[in-house]
Amino acid sequence: MVSESNWPQGYQLVPGSSLDRARLLTTMGNAYRELGATQLGHLAKTVEMYLADSSALWWLEKAGAPRVGFTASVVPPMGCLWLGQSINQLTGALQAYVYLVYVAPTHRRQGLGGKLMDHAKAWASDQGYDQLSLQVFAHNQAALTLYKSLGYTPTASLLTLEL
Template identity: 40%
Template sequence: MSEQLLPGYHIRRGSTLDRSLLVKFMQRTYQDMFSNQDFAHLEQTVKQYFSSDTPLWWVEEEEDKGAGEQKNRNFSSAPTPPIACLWVGNAIDQVRGDRHAHIFILYVVPEYRRRGIGTALMRYVENWAAQRGDRQIGLQVFQSNTPALNLYNQLGYQTQSLWMIKFLSAEK
């Protein structure tokens, strides 16, 4: 089942059958920022965390009626490829102990950016989380991802903690 997300775009719930497509979208997400890396390991992340308890939504461009009629005449049933995805998991607030939604990935294909799709997806997940009783949503964003940081700041998200890392030498 799908519903309109924005004029011209609809959102549909994914399923665990979408595992390989989710991996491809995750790889595209990281390749956009770190183009010289191999992200084959993301398949393990999806294998470990993707389940019916971690909802996935796809955004697809709505077909215009003329194109759909032409498609029917050509007997093609190829689905419209998704242009965005949103994958959400669950986290526990370490201060209060409350369960809350955690956004694993929000990705919009580059040629569809700056059309309000990311904002609409964030509003969608906020409504979804509020309906299930969550009092907050968490996400992690790279400090260098200025467009994403701007979006989240405009939507009222605030830095609560910083994730710090230190690279260790493999030598002993």
């Protein structure tokens, strides 16, 4: 069963909801800016299309952070995990999919990304999936190293031709 406990001291993982659209959009913008993206307008459409009741969202926050209403913390999130469903195009099987895993730069190198991915794996297993997939940019060496250390294997390459 997925647990939001057992995080390093000072951190907690709290469930998000569809009410967190603006917060998710801001976090995605931060993540993609760090990867070199200059055009971010499409992210709102991505959130609109994929943040659904069937997806799952968690925020990595400061433990004990004051809340605004029922969901958001007053303090910006230290990380985010957003999961959903996709179809394995080779087998046709439904699989869990990582839409976003993010740890803010000042909180990296503490094992938090690995713990978020462990949480993703537990959620996927609890949901009955046999596979968990994600996409990573080829130049994101830190993420590639993390995923390989967790047992992920490359199964496809996305090729692009500029026109």
